[in-house]
Amino acid sequence: MSDVAALAPAAPAAAPPATIDLRAEFGEAGIGDVLVQLDRDLVGLRPVKQRIREIASLLLVERVRRRLGLSAEPPTLHMSFTGNPGTGKTTVAMRMAELLHGLGFIRRGHLVSVTRDDLVGQYIGHTAPKTREVLKRAMGGVLFIDEAYYLHRPENERDYGQESIEILLQVMENQREDLVVILAGYADRMDRFFSTNPGFRSRIAHHIDFPDYADEELLAIGESILARQNYRLSDAAREALARYIATRRPQPHFANARSIRNALDRARLRQANRLVDRTEGPVAPEALLTIEAPDILASRVFAQAELQAAERQAGATHG
Amino acid sequence: MRITQGCFSFLPDLTDAQIERQVQYCLDHGWAVNIEFTDDPHPRNTFWEMWGHPMFDLADARAVMMELDACRRVYGDRYIRISGFDSTAGWESLRLSFIVTRPKEEPGFRLTRQEVGGRGIRYTTQAYVTDRPEGTRYSS
Numbered sequence: 007m008s009d010v011a012a013l014a015p016a017a018p019a020a021a022p023p024a025t026i027d028l029r030a031e032f033g034e035a036g037i038g039d040v041l042v043q044l045d046r047d048l049v050g051l052r053p054v055k056q057r058i059r060e061i062a063s064l065l066l067v068e069r070v071r072r073r074l075g076l077s078a079e080p081p082t083l084h085m086s087f088t089g090n091p092g093t094g095k096t097t098v099a100m101r102m103a104e105l106l107h108g109l110g111f112i113r114r115g116h117l118v119s120v121t122r123d124d125l126v127g128q129y130i131g132h133t134a135p136k137t138r139e140v141l142k143r144a145m146g147g148v149l150f151i152d153e154a155y156y157l158h159r160p161e162n163e164r165d166y167g168q169e170s171i172e173i174l175l176q177v178m179e180n181q182r183e184d185l186v187v188i189l190a191g192y193a194d195r196m197d198r199f200f201s202t203n204p205g206f207r208s209r210i211a212h213h214i215d216f217p218d219y220a221d222e223e224l225l226a227i228g229e230s231i232l233a234r235q236n237y238r239l240s241d242a243a244r245e246a247l248a249r250y251i252a253t254r255r256p257q258p259h260f261a262n263a264r265s266i267r268n269a270l271d272r273a274r275l276r277q278a279n280r281l282v283d284r285t286e287g288p289v290a291p292e293a294l295l296t297i298e299a300p301d302i303l304a305s306r307v308f309a310q311a312e313l314q315a316a317e318r319q320a321g322a323t324h325g
Numbered sequence: 326m327r328i329t330q331g332c333f334s335f336l337p338d339l340t341d342a343q344i345e346r347q348v349q350y351c352l353d354h355g356w357a358v359n360i361e362f363t364d365d366p367h368p369r370n371t372f373w374e375m376w377g378h379p380m381f382d383l384a385d386a387r388a389v390m391m392e393l394d395a396c397r398r399v400y401g402d403r404y405i406r407i408s409g410f411d412s413t414a415g416w417e418s419l420r421l422s423f424i425v426t427r428p429k430e431e432p433g434f435r436l437t438r439q440e441v442g443g444r445g446i447r448y449t450t451q452a453y454v455t456d457r458p459e460g461t462r463y464s465s
Contacts (some may be wrong), residue, residue: 116386142392146385184387 035069036108037062039093044101048094049230050223057214058102065109080183082211083111086154086200088193089216092262095190096150098216102188103148104309112186114146122156125170133166137173152187155199175205219262220295224251230268232297237274242299252301253311276301326433328366331422341390344407344425348386351409356420357381358389359410360396364403364462365430366452376400379410393425402428402463428463442458 032038037156037303039055041062071077087095100117107115119141127133151157157174159165176189189196189206192216200207219227225248232238239247250269254260277297281289333339339347351358358380361373376396380389389407396405405426408419432453439447454462 113387116384138391142380142383142388145383145388145391181387182386 008029026074028066028070031066031070033312034212035110036103037064038264040101040105044098048097049226050219051094051098051216054094054098054214054216057212058098058105061212062088062105062109065106069109069111081111081185082182082209084178084210084212085186085212085214085275086196087190087214088196088217089190089304090192091260092264092266093168093216094263095216096152098214099148099150099190100153103186106148106186111183112147113184116147117150118144118147119150119152121152122167123152125157125174126166130166132171132235133169137170141173141177141185145181147185149185149187150176151187151189153191155191155195158199158203160202171203171206175209178209221251221255224263224266227263227269231267237295237297239297240299243302244299246299246302250305250307254307255308257310269302269307270297272305273297273301275303326426326431328404328427328431330368331408331424333423338427339423339425344393345386345390347421347423348389348407348409351421352383352389354409354411354420355381355413356409356411359384359408360389360392360405361402361408362396362403362405363369364428364459365455366404367434367450367455373406374406374407381412397426401426404428430463 041059044058048055065081066081068077068081085102087099089095096119099119103112103115103117106112119142124140125133125137129134157167157171159167173188177185189210191199225244227253228247229239229244247269249265254265254269259265272325274297280301281293285293329335336387348358360376362376363370363373377392380392383389393405403426404424406422406424408422411418411420434450434452437449437451439449441447
């Protein structure tokens with residue numbers, strides 16, 4: 007059966023060609039498109055893109071070496087993505103899955119995103135089947151474990167998380183060609199997690215750190231989110247959004263791009279409300295797609311910032 | 326006597342690589358893949374024991390192969406088959422079923438002739454292994 011022969015690992019070529027056209031390999035793997043898309047769709051994140059480019063080159067060379075029979079071992083591809091919430095870890099993981107699929111390091115290229123709840127059970131004997139079920143679903147693709155440090159609860163030595171960790175480690179080691187595991191979470195907590203679980207650290211080849219977005223990057227992200235939904239900001243609204251970002255950042259629970267997306271969702275709500283309540287007569291289509299400054303300035307964030315400033319001032323005069 | 330049933334029954338036993346390709350075909354068509362085992366080889370025994378749940382949310386056949394390996398570790402001395410169930414309206418039935426593991430020795434069937442009224446004869450077959458209690462039939 008000829009189709010069975012295709013399944014067998016590529017045998018070393020009988021006579022290696024004198025030179026290899028890496029550029030042709032690059033195009034053939036379709037990773038150029040993924041990288042270009044990554045550059046275009048994701049604002050900022052320069053160090054992340056740089057790292058992904060490096061990993062892509064490494065894997066491309068690895069692929070050629072494998073075909074020439076220079077390396078037989080499947081490379082370790084497990085990664086850890088660290089960074090604050092809303093810095094694009096999940097999005098990049100999805101692109102990474104496409105990239106690995108294009109290069110032929112995973113067979114299907116889908117992403118299964120899970121958290122502790124999906125892996126760890128509620129009672130004795132519940133965890134192992136649950137974890138195995140998730141691993142089965144992720145086979146041939148990428149398993150993305152968000153906030154991976156919650157798997158390990160040092161304060162409770164009988165926590166079932168440990169069981170899950172052991173199964174994960176075993177699969178990460180023995181089935182490297184079947185799935186790639188990406189762990190994600192806050193940088194400091196991940197560091198603590200790795201120091202208490204050295205098994206993970208040694209099995210992870212690539213650590214990628216996601217920096218916070220700068221204010222102007224968040225503004226660009228906000229505009230691209232709106233553009234995708236066929237909205238646009240008026241000039242005054244753009245200024246208001248820039249002020250919003252600067253005001254929102256020091257407040258608690260700031261989640262980078264996610265905060266901006268939520269703020270814009272609320273701005274759309276206010277815009278719709280404004281149009282329905284205060285407009286008399288027909289509305290121009292222009293009005294339907296423009297977010298005005300008051301839609302953003304009505305946000306609670308500004309009121310809270312003023313309140314805090316007033317408190318600080320009061321504190322200063324009292325003290 | 327080599328038991329044959331289901332698809333590919335006139336081919337030599339499939340290798341693991343071939344089984345994986347068939348399972349992938351099932352998954353690509355959205356069929357739920359089941360692993361079943363039995364130690365009663367009678368052809369009319371259609372309801373085999375299931376190993377785990379039907380697997381319908383997988384992308385890659387390797388996951389099924391993992392389960393098959395686990396099943397073989399426990400019930401490797403019996404018959405194990407893989408089936409693909411198509412749940413789309415109008416089908417709602419098995420689309421594919423084939424034996425993936427069989428006992429090392431298959432003693433076959435005894436033919437019993439029962440003489441009944443007049444010169445009539447009723448024939449019935451019985452597997453030799455079913456003389457022994459369930460669970461001990463193929464482990465010697």
